[in-house]
Amino acid sequence: MIELHNISNIGIGTWGIGGYFTSLPSNDNVSQINAMTHALNSGINYAETVFSYAGGEASKLLANAISLSHKKRDQLFITLSIYHWDTDTTEDVVKKTERFFSLYQSTYIDNLQFTLPLIIKLGFTKTRDLITSLVANKSIRYAGIINTNITGLKKFYTLIPDILRFQETCYNFEIRPKSVQKSILWSNQHNIRTISYQPLRRNRTAQRNWPILVELAKKYRKTQNQILINWQISQGFLPIIKSATISHIDENIDATSFTMDTSDIDKITAFRVPRYTYPKIDWHESRQGISLPMLPDMFDQDYKMKISHNKS
Numbered sequence: 001m002i003e004l005h006n007i008s009n010i011g012i013g014t015w016g017i018g019g020y021f022t023s024l025p026s027n028d029n030v031s032q033i034n035a036m037t038h039a040l041n042s043g044i045n046y047a048e049t050v051f052s053y054a055g056g057e058a059s060k061l062l063a064n065a066i067s068l069s070h071k072k073r074d075q076l077f078i079t080l081s082i083y084h085w086d087t088d089t090t091e092d093v094v095k096k097t098e099r100f101f102s103l104y105q106s107t108y109i110d111n112l113q114f115t116l117p118l119i120i121k122l123g124f125t126k127t128r129d130l131i132t133s134l135v136a137n138k139s140i141r142y143a144g145i146i147n148t149n150i151t152g153l154k155k156f157y158t159l160i161p162d163i164l165r166f167q168e169t170c171y172n173f174e175i176r177p178k179s180v181q182k183s184i185l186w187s188n189q190h191n192i193r194t195i196s197y198q199p200l201r202r203n204r205t206a207q208r209n210w211p212i213l214v215e216l217a218k219k220y221r222k223t224q225n226q227i228l229i230n231w232q233i234s235q236g237f238l239p240i241i242k243s244a245t246i247s248h249i250d251e252n253i254d255a256t257s258f259t260m261d262t263s264d265i266d267k268i269t270a271f272r273v274p275r276y277t278y279p280k281i282d283w284h285e286s287r288q289g290i291s292l293p294m295l296p297d298m299f300d301q302d303y304k305m306k307i308s309h310n311k312s
């Protein structure tokens with residue numbers, strides 16, 4: 001089994017594999033399987049799977065890629081993330097773990113992650129009881145929490161301090177709400193690794209050509225996306241990146257092979273999008289505010305609006 005300190009610097013994300021909310025008949029499954037097989041054979045040993053992605057197709061394609069790769073199950077660290085929109089009870093969670101065992105021909109899940117709204121729906125103590133029983137029968141090794149605020153994080157940690165080892169969140173070059181930063185700092189102090197999704201904001205950050213990224217890409221002879229990934233790693237994050245393009249996968253792996261000067265890392269760490277304020281974040285699906293995963297998607301439009309509003 002992969003120990004926590006042997007997880008690769010970047011992981012495989014699977015949103016867009018096989019389709020999006022539902023599977024796409026026109027999707028190029030073969031290329032996507034080949035790309036993920038390439039990533040695994042090139043040393044990426046962390047992958048996240050979500051049964052609601054592409055109606056289950058994303059998980060199947062990842063399983064295909066694993067079986068075609070040179071890697072055995074115990075040479076990989078696989079996270080199963082469970083979302084509130086397709087899960088209502090602890091029995092539903094157990095069924096998903098069984099589906100994982102059958103699909104990945106495995107007796108265990110390395111990391112079972114829950115969204116905060118799901119934990120609230122199931123109840124904190126019921127979720128704790130479920131997780132401790134899954135750990136006791138060796139069905140799962142660790143647990144994680146997705147898209148949480150600091151209150152949810154602390155409460156969950158108090159219930160399973162020896163098991164909670166991951167929080168998955170969005171904190172990238174442009175999207176840095178103070179509330180997320182707080183959770184990251186707290187996680188760092190409590191042995192919880194931050195998995196960061198949309199680290200490249202789906203290649204949209206690089207397209208904006210922020211001067212500091214252009215400057216550092218030139219200095220290190222790397223692409224802007226490589227600077228972004230390298231910075232994420234310097235912060236102790238585990239960026240998960242979806243890629244179905246072999247040249248991108250190689251580029252992303254190469255982003256883990258150089259070290260930036262501390263002063264350059266500090267410049268990126270200190271960067272904030274000028275004149276940008278974040279909308280209120282809706283952590284509990286209360287429909288008051290914007291959910292965290294929406295922030296990177298609405299950023300370009302929101303920023304344009306705020307800039308023109310500030311000018312007028």
Ligand SMILES: NC(=O)c1ccc[n+]([C@@H]2O[C@H](COP(=O)([O-])OP(=O)(O)OC[C@H]3O[C@@H](n4cnc5c(N)ncnc54)[C@H](OP(=O)(O)O)[C@@H]3O)[C@@H](O)[C@H]2O)c1
Nearest residue numbers: 013014015197198199200201202203241242243244245248
């Ligand atoms: N917890 C949550 O709420 C949540 C939300 C969103 C995502 N996630 C997870 O996080 C994973 C990563 O996020 P994401 O896929 O949304 O965004 P991302 O990884 O930032 O970006 C993926 C996109 O960037 C492209 N790309 C990758 N490497 C590139 C490179 N070197 N140069 C140029 N383009 C590149 C990919 O295209 P190609 O395929 O052509 O390379 C793909 O279109 C997801 O797949 C999903 O597993 C979780």
